[in-house]
Amino acid sequence: MKMTYRYFSCAVISIALLLTSCKKLVDIDEPIDTVTSAKIFSSDEQANQTLAGMYSQMVSSDGTLSMLNGGATMYGGLAADELSLSNGVLFAEEQEINSNKILVNNSVSESVLWMQTYKTVYTANAIMDGEAASTAVTLTKAKRIELKASARFFRAFSFFYLTNFFGDIPLPLSSDYRKTIRLKRASQLEVYEQIIADLKEAISLFSDPDAPVMSKTKANKVAAQALLARAYLYIKDWDNAENYANQVIANSVYQLEPLKNTFDLNSKETVLQFTINPSTNIGKTNEMTHFLPLFPLSLLPVADQELFLDPDNYESFLPALTPRIIVPEQLANAFEAGDQRKTAWLDYNPSPVAAPYFGRKTYFANKYPNSETDKTNYVLIRLAELHLIRAEARAMLNKNNLAAEDIDLIRNKAGLGKTTAVNQESLLTAVAQERKVELFAEWGHRFLDLKRTGKALSVLSAIPGKEGITADDLLFPIPPLEILANSNLTQNPGY
Known part of the structure; x- marks a missing residue:
């Protein structure tokens, strides 16, 4: 069986299983053989179960690592200079990542980072296809908006991490495996164009007067604006990066919090967060079980x-x-x-x-609350990042005083005085420093920052154990079984 079809099938089966395991599921007499069946999208209640299934799939409700639930943080950190293994002998495949010498058949790269993230992509596609196919009058406009906008957001979120770990990637936009089974790799620029298109559509949908009330524990308009600001930063569109960061920062719902409250359950700094399953992680974020x-x-x-x-x-x-x-x-x-x-x-x-x-x-x-009494959620995006996005964009636009103001907000929160940076070069150095110490052990920011700013080779090759790495070592390998299944798919250089 073709591997891309295998991942599509996994997404279908995952939603079906998650639906059947949810409480108060409406009885369905006929079997569902595809996620796009109108049966699943015939009412708001069943649509809610489908969305719950997507969120549960992303946060790996069984407590295992996935790209979107600890994997980006842990493996991005190991690939950079902010995390390391205490015993590389016991964890050989993770040691490959830590030394930036990943073997082509590394199962972490395949199963945790590639496969699990593409499952989310296919689930998002299936939700969009299923909503479009449904003619049920009992599926309300508000729920249709939530389905389409949430799926667009998390497809964009998934593509963002896939392209930053793997480079050029297949870009499936349908749940029909006949349309996706032979996909070639799209260029990273094409991937970003799709990310931006998805996020703009999500923002438009969430802006509809009939859109559901915003929740920080679900995809929402502000989260889409924040991720869009990040995407524009990565493609060096400084004007748009500043513009969308402005929109988030100007929203009075969000405020920088003291350090001790940054990751609290009701932190005003949080833009988007997942609810942690207490039965698996006992109040800890997934990666904290490995960090402590x-x-x-x-x-x-x-x-x-x-x-x-x-x-x-x-x-x-x-x-x-x-x-x-x-x-x-x-x-x-x-x-x-x-x-x-x-x-x-x-x-x-x-x-x-x-x-x-x-x-x-x-x-x-030790960034996150980690006891049964210190309740927390899993923070995907927070306001501090938006200030640093805006600071970098403003520095690139020669708005030096304004860039310094954003940097100072982050420094003041950490008990530091104002930055001494005054020109573009020193301001960009100051932004990089603040990103390094503010966002460490969060979502692989350091690894992605080093790559996008062109500093990865010089910084990482100076670290013992990473000597001699090349540009090829900064991308993870495309799973070989995927290439065997799809002759249009090629491997990254160096593997």
């Missing part, structure tokens, strides 16, 4: 800390003190003196001061 050690010593009484740090005990406790994914020292040292983000969003476990440990610190990301 079993015992963060800073949370323990001093007597217990001393017990763990006793040289006679330390080696036996070391596995419980070391998370799977650590923050390397070069990032920990990148924070300016007095930057409160270092203490608020980073933690570390010390080691005994005696040889051979010498008080070495193992840093780990």
Whole structure:
């Protein structure tokens, strides 16, 4: 069976299974053999179950990693200079990503990043096709708008990450496998054109007077404006990047929050967030299960800390003190003196001061609430990024004073003074620094920033273990089974 058809089938089956598992599902006498069946889109209630299925699929309700639920953050961070493996021997395929020497058959690249994200694309396509095919008068205009706009948004969101990890990619715009099974790779420019078209259509739909009331836990107009600002930044359309960032920032619903409240459940800084399934992650974001050690010593009484740090005990406790994914020292040292983000969003476990440990610190990301009592959602987009998008766009447009104002808002939030940057070059350096320490361990921003600004090779090749990487190593491999199934599909250079 062709692989592209396999992913389409997975999307169909996933929605069908998710529908049948949802509460209060209306009984359906006849079997549904395709997601675009009018049966699924015959009422608002069934449409709600379909949307719930798409969200559940994206957040991997079984707790596994996917591109859109921890994968972009974790593997983008490993491919950059902000995360590292504590033990590359135990996790060989992740070590390939950490060293930027990915083998062509890497299953993380195929299953977590490629396949799961294309499932979301096909599900979004199926929702759009199903809504268009439905003639049911019991499917209201408001629900039709929500279906079409949400599907457009998440298709754009998926394409954004696929093209940034894999480069040129197939661009399926239909759930009909006969139209998509032989697709060639579209250029990255064509992918961005589709992303922009989808987001503009989503904004138009969400602007309709009959559109549903906006919710931060669902695709919405402001989230589409925010992602559109990001897309324009990536294609260097500075005017539009500034314009759409302006629209988000001008909305009084959103405000920068103190560091300790940034990721809270009701944070005003959040533009879009997913609800975390408490039965799988116990209040943690998916990647935090990999970022945190079993015992963060800073949370323990001093007597217990001393017990763990006793040289006679330390080696036996070391596995419980070391998370799977650590923050390397070069990032920990990148924070300016007095930057409160270092203490608020980073933690570390010390080691005994005696040889051979010498008080070495193992840093780990601690940005998000991570206990059963600290409720949080999974933040996809937040306002701080929009200020940094606008700052960069304004610097490129030589609006230096305005760019500095945006930078200062982010710095002030972190307890720092105003930027000393005054011209375009220094302002762009200041933006890059703020993005590095503000957005670390979030959605692979650092990896994508290094690539889009042309700094990836010079920065990453200086890191031990990443020496000698080339431009080819900055893209992930197209899954070989996809290429075997579709002769029109080609592999990335170097694989």
